[in-house]
Amino acid sequence: MANGFTDEDDALLAELGVEVETKKHVSRTPREERIIAGFEEIQRFVDEHGRRPQHGEDRDIFERLYAVRLDRISESNECRDLIEPMDRQGLLSGAALAATDDTDELDDDALLDALGIAVEAPAITELKHVRSTAEKKAAEEIANRDRCEDFARFKPLFEQVQKELDTGLREARKFELKSEIAPGRFFIVGGQKAYVAEMGEVKLTDQGRTDARLRVIFDNGTESNMLMRSLQRALNADGDAGRRISEPHAGPLFSDRTIDGDEASGTIYVLRSKSDHPLVAENRDLVHKIGVTNMSVEKRIAGAHLQPTFLMANVEIVATYELYNINRTRLENLIHRIFEPARLDIEIMDRFGRPFVPKEWFLVPLFAINDAVEKIKDGTIASYAYDPAQAQFIRRSGGA
Template identity: 35%
Template sequence: MARYRSIEEILGEEDDLGLLNVTLRPRAARRPEGERDAELVREVNRFFERTGRVPDPEAADYEEMRLAILWAGLARCGPAGHLAEEDVNGLLSGVSLTLTAEPAAPERDWRDEPDADEVPTSLDDIFDDDELDVSDAFTAIKHVTPAEDRLVPDHRAEFYPCHDFERFRDMFAQTQAALEAGEREVRSINHNEEVRVDEGSLFIRKGLLTYVAEKAEMTARAGKRDHRLRIIFSNGMESDPLLSSFRKALADDATARAIHRHGIGAMDPAWEADRIDLTGTVYVVRSKSREPAIAEVSGILLKIGVTTQEVRRRIADARNDPTFLLAPVELVATYDLVNLSWRKVEQLLHRFFDAARPRDLWITDRFGRKVYPREWFYVLPEHVSRAVQAIRESNLHELEYDPESQAIRKKR
């Protein structure tokens, strides 16, 4: 038998038996779904080689998300040994292990009764749930005044003895006699009614005759007009509420009544016969506010007011009163009026110094709303003194205030 030294010598001889005639069998054709799976495996492997990771089903990119969902679906079909030759990076085995480690829990239907520990017992249980991701914008309340702050008024109107009650004693006696004789009309006040309150108005509140002696210091709050009142009661006491507060007190009092004269209303010449022309006091104050916009002009920014009350009493609660810029004030000067209507004097002074009124003066009240006090002026104390003296001498109409030169001069 011939000995061969190499494989080439063997293959070099003639193959009489046809042993080297080997015909390769073609690869068995895959079914269409099998070919789709194979293409998917190839695509995922290309993605892995490109990025170093498998596709993420939570990806923002649509193509990556689609590929990840298809990949997870292939893994749920179980072991895929027939695709091993396509899985050049061995990714199929890792996916199969993670998905077959623990069977997925069956999804619950919304009709199923919840477990006892899943039912919240309070709002705190709901908002403390770690799985509930609620933005603070839905739970944090902003721009709302707490209830305890809303119950505290800017100015608390207290009752105190009326220092000039003798001026009103006869009027109260005459009103009481007219009511008993049927010469005055009394009508109840509806709860939702906005009562008209003017100087000289008479009411019955808490069983007492109530007289509106002064209606002054108009201001605007949230676009609504308001006034400071001086209220005199038939028992010798008085108070100084805001007009809005007084209206609310009347509406809330089931026994409150409005007193009118017989006649045709405001057109009747005697309709305002109850109005008493009180002699008052002109007062000038300077603000002690620490607000930069106010403090830097405090030397020339003065409030000119007229009141029939005691001045010390009127300014005592300035820190809580928007008409005083919500700050303490310093009393600069006072001027007593004799036989002069305080209302007319106030109107004359404010009209005379109107050119010196700051147009952009405003403050923010405790509700965050803008308040525009109207009784503050850029003037000096001697200017106010000169104007009051001119009123007493009845020649104010001959003078004018020049804001540029800050001087009072004769009209040209």
């Protein structure tokens, strides 16, 4: 049927007193479809960033395009009449009506022209071909690199950063602000890691904006003496591929007390099982479950004897660590990867007689778990690997 329901569905809904409304197909002109599609792109931007697109040379090319497009739509009576029914975010509310209904300027090429941006391809759908003069200059600065003569002193830094990315101590996040560019920071631009080794004196440009000369080292052994704004533009031009690499200490991971502004994230808990399974009973002081929860641990373990993840037995809490300002899931995955060599190999039956292989139990002494927590706290965990034969952490070859 036209409404997507079968006759039986309609009958059932009618018995429930639900009126089935058949939607009418609305025919739109190509121009109207183009205007709606353009507005939907603006809506997706607002959904993702939580704000209206803004003007400014320091803004991403897409955001600037959306900002101009929204202005054009707001200024056109015809566009407002078309768009207002779908304006769920109130983007048109309070905007002044213009005295024109001319929508020709809604063409993306015309919008880019209004921004002073040259179109190098016949279709705006290929925005990767659309670059301003400033963006071209930034790309040239990125491309024009010299061999880094003292790369040997930087290579270990790149290796350490990669280890910390692999273990979750660092994250590659979308680049957003120029203020993120500072000495000692790492970025991903043009598919390569970049390290800001030095920053010269910060000066004002003719346009009244701050800028500074940088020494940027790349992980392929080259370097560039480029401007801060050039690096910013190159990162923005990369779109989602332009990333900044977070610091290993974005906030306190564990704390005995909160600091003003800290947000509680949850608790790491270490449990010991009371199961009578032979493997568990013979190694009771070594068999531990390590998990993370955002509820009280007592509530988390309620009814443990009915849950296969708790080995169908009651448990006792042997240690807890409070978390602040950290992603619980990523931290739990990190801890489990650290102790992967000591994961307990056991299969039990749930209360329905079905086999189950728990993943969060490890043959590891409590002191080693404490050691892991301390190494995560001080940021050195990436330099170590857990050796179950020695029940201790061993420094990796080449570790800092």
